[in-house]
Amino acid sequence: MDKVAGSKNDEFYTPYYAVKPILKYLKKGATIWCPFDTQDSQFVKSLQMEGYDVIATHIEDGYDFFEYEPNRDSYDYIVSNPPYSLKTEVLERLFELGKPFAMLIGVVGLFESQRRFEMFRDNDWEIMYLNRRVSFMKDFTSGKTALNPPFSSVYITHDILPKQVVFEEIDKKQVLLPV
Numbered sequence: 768m769d770k771v772a773g774s775k776n777d778e779f780y781t782p783y784y785a786v787k788p789i790l791k792y793l794k795k796g797a798t799i800w801c802p803f804d805t806q807d808s809q810f811v812k813s814l815q816m817e818g819y820d821v822i823a824t825h826i827e828d829g830y831d832f833f834e835y836e837p838n839r840d841s842y843d844y845i846v847s848n849p850p851y852s853l854k855t856e857v858l859e860r861l862f863e864l865g866k867p868f869a870m871l872i873g874v875v876g877l878f879e880s881q882r883r884f885e886m887f888r889d890n891d892w893e894i895m896y897l898n899r900r901v902s903f904m905k906d907f908t909s910g911k912t913a914l915n916p917p918f919s920s921v922y923i924t925h926d927i928l929p930k931q932v933v934f935e936e937i938d939k940k941q942v943l944l945p946v
């Protein structure tokens with residue numbers, strides 16, 4: 768695949784309360800690949816805290832999602848919040864990889880391009896709606912949320928949720944994983 772460039776608007780990080788609703792749908796003892804994450808990520812920390820094995824890879828550490836995959840037999844799920852500017856390319860690659868996945872993605876316009884229309888039409892997937900909008904963080908430690916997005920985020924999943932549409936409530940006070 769040609770090199771795919773992200774954008775600086777991709778540097779927003781997920782608060783713990785937005786990771787929490789997906790946790791109960793992942794089988795205990797599983798190994799989870801977080802392909803857009805460093806050890807600081809709330810995905811990585813929360814999954815480890817719940818007892819999962821986590822493979823965290825990030826472009827800064829030399830692991831380009833479009834070129835790298837851990838050994839296929841070594842992981843069970845792919846879970847993360849991907850770079851927004853690459854959501855179509857990310858979803859296409861995820862469907863190609865064929866493993867169960869869950870990606871937290873802004874829902875506005877998600878079904879509106881012809882390319883994504885065809886992708887969603889031709890693949891099996893599920894969606895999780897959250898009752899509140901997720902406010903993303905600009906750093907991993909302060910707990911401050913810089914962006915209050917004018918759109919809702921959803922989990923698009925493949926082979927994870929028990930129904931095609933699932934609704935979950937979040938508690939926005941839990942920004943960082945309790946230590």
Ligand SMILES: C[S@@+](CC[C@H](N)C(=O)[O-])C[C@H]1O[C@@H](n2cnc3c(N)ncnc32)[C@H](O)[C@@H]1O
Binds near residue numbers: 779827
């Ligand atoms: C929206 S941020 C989310 C980060 C983290 N997953 C979280 O939820 O806190 C997406 C991250 O993916 C990284 N990224 C961009 N392109 C990538 C690529 N091709 N492979 C791996 N990581 C990439 C960005 O640098 C950015 O840190």
